[in-house]
Amino acid sequence: MARYLTCPFCGFEFERGDTLCAHGCPIGAVCHLIRCPTCGYEFPETPTVVSWLRRLFTPARIPVPAVACRTVAQLRDGERARVVDLISARTSRRNALAVFGLIPGAEITLIQRRPSFVLRVGETELALDSEIAREILVEGSYSEVTVAPEDGSATNNTSSSAPDHARAP
């Protein structure tokens, strides 16, 4: 399996086979540097063991969507939002929601949180467990931005501050 290399200077990702080093470089085996095919920066290759250890001990990076996101469980009663992603590990669960029209891009309104979550998507009202509500990532809060600007500032902040704000008494 080909290893991906990342240029520390420009961040370009490439395979070793794409570089000049692998295609008839006269220095060849003597040189321990790799030349980035885009910016031409030369850098030493990280030994396999080091990169392996690094992968083992750095915490797993979960791809975080670029926009400020909350889950449905963090919305308030009557709040409107747009679905960004479903993060259930199981395809069947994601699909069970998808067939009701609950897919990324869909606009939802949270009707209530207790005793179970109820949300409206299109003309469908859906009741959900809180466990599933936590697996639906949403963005934006139309009613808050337009109706209550002082609350809107909280939602426009980073993703981490919004849940804290919501949890505060």
Place this chain on the structure above:
Amino acid sequence: MVLVGNPNVGKSVLFGNLTSRYVTVSNYPGTTVEVARARAVLAGTDCDVIDTPGLNDLTPRSDDGRVTRDLLERHADATIVQVADAKNLRRALLLTLQLADLGRPMVLVLNMLDELEERGGQIDRTRLSELFGIPVVGTIANRGIGMADVVAAVGGARIPQRSAIAHDVDEDEYDRNRSRFAYVNGLLAETYSIEQPARSSWRVRLGFWAMHPIRGLGLLAIVLLGSFWFVGLFGAGTLVDALEVGVFQQRVHPLLIRATDAVLPFPHTHATAAVRYQLDVPLIPGRDVALHTVERVVDVTAYHLEGTTPVRGLQSIRRFLHDFLVGEFGALTMALTYALAIVLPIVTTFFIVFSVLEDTGYFPRMAIMVNRIFRVMGLNGKAVLPMLLGLGCDTMATMATRVLETRKERVVTTMLLALAVPCSAQLGVLLAMMAILAPVAALFWLGLVVGVIVLVGWLTARLFDGDTSDFILEIPPMRRPQLSNVIVKTMGRLNWYLREVIPIFVVGTAILFVLDRLNVLQRIAQLGAPVVTGWLGLPVEMANAFLIGFLRRDFGAVYILDAATGPVPTLSAHQILVAMVTITLFMPCIANFLMIAKEHGQKTAWRMAAFIFPFAFFVGGLVNQVGTWLGI
């Protein structure tokens, strides 16, 4: 033709309209669990119409789609008629795209146009028809509008154009449905518009009320009290009195006795008794308004022989048949009276309430309310429907457990139904017994039953391997129940129930009669004595009640009621409570056992029976011992 569509869009109503055969229709997604088929004459030609359970997804890997997919494969030449909820076109078109991939002639029926109009929505049907290349018709099925169009369209069904969505090989069903939705959104933009009304109607607001954490509980209490009044007081009180005493004891029994005596004569005289019937209307438990009283002196089943010569030969055969028909355990005087006069009114009132609630769309909202409690028992809120149906008939409810998704949920629910949910027949008898006891005893009984349900549910959920399905439940809009549908549905359920019940009653009585004649009853009573008198602290005759309770627990309850209220009451209040608790926890009836065996296999059924009966005696005994110890 095969009717296919999302849940709760009115496939069954359309089916009923096309074929004039009734299938259960309700405002609850997942009502149709079985495929129904009937013949219909459409535009002069004979044609098979098949109704299918609702589905949201036809992709091969979804559980939903499997039944319908298999069915469509089996009927390869059938026309597909997709029924859609017009106001929820997005989801319908997802299914249309999936169906289009099958490459079969189809028709799209947009149902519930009235609800679409109510919400200010519009659909460009001609454009939609052009886009898919199939006939698109609009209907309001429950008012029978547009049926002729459907029939005409089926004749002109065409193979839809394939959607131009390319699918990668390694995409899963979720990704495919996402790309289908992206395509649907394009179609919708061209053909569909809807605007939310500024003010929500009272029905919508009531719908929100019903699932509100606090107001929902209030509504739940009102619904329960209303149902209790109608079924428990009016049904089990006024109607049962009227039928049992007013009709059967005062009129039918003497007639039957005289008729039997005429056909099967032997020298004997029936005893007579004064039977008093009072028509009253219940206000609250224990408070009735008496309207009318009739007292008549009539013949009863007890008799004494005339003369001193013992009955011999032909006369003894006559006497035997006479006793079988109108004796103490007579097929006519006991079984028929019980089935028609006691069970029928209670079951009828229950099914009326159930049908009305079902059609309003209240049950899914109830599921939201109880979801968390049911979680403890390894179930989710969806199990509320079979559990409530169990209050009508446990056998029917066992069949209804099919709406639950995982095997674990089905088994746990079946177990709880068989153990502790009293069916309406038994509930009626139990209510009569509670009338004798103090209200505290009734509350104790209720608490005990709920406690047993939660505890056993929790234990079964722990012991039984498997998953609880996700609680994703579509909430249908609140609707005004239609009188005709309520009547037809109640009649359908009653019909089913009576066909199930009357044979068992008659057979049960016959068995009891034969056992009584062969003196087996006494021997069994002696065998059961250690348990019945020792552990339960009941008179030895109560063994009969439990014996017949194996057949039908409500029938056993009738014996206990007889012993408690008969001419010579033989039970104390404490004993009534013990007997009541024990018989409540019995398996409902032999039909229920057979249904469990049919749904979950013989092994599961026997295992449940092996747990339930000892457990019933154990709990009953526990009540007895604790009660005695406390000196109650």
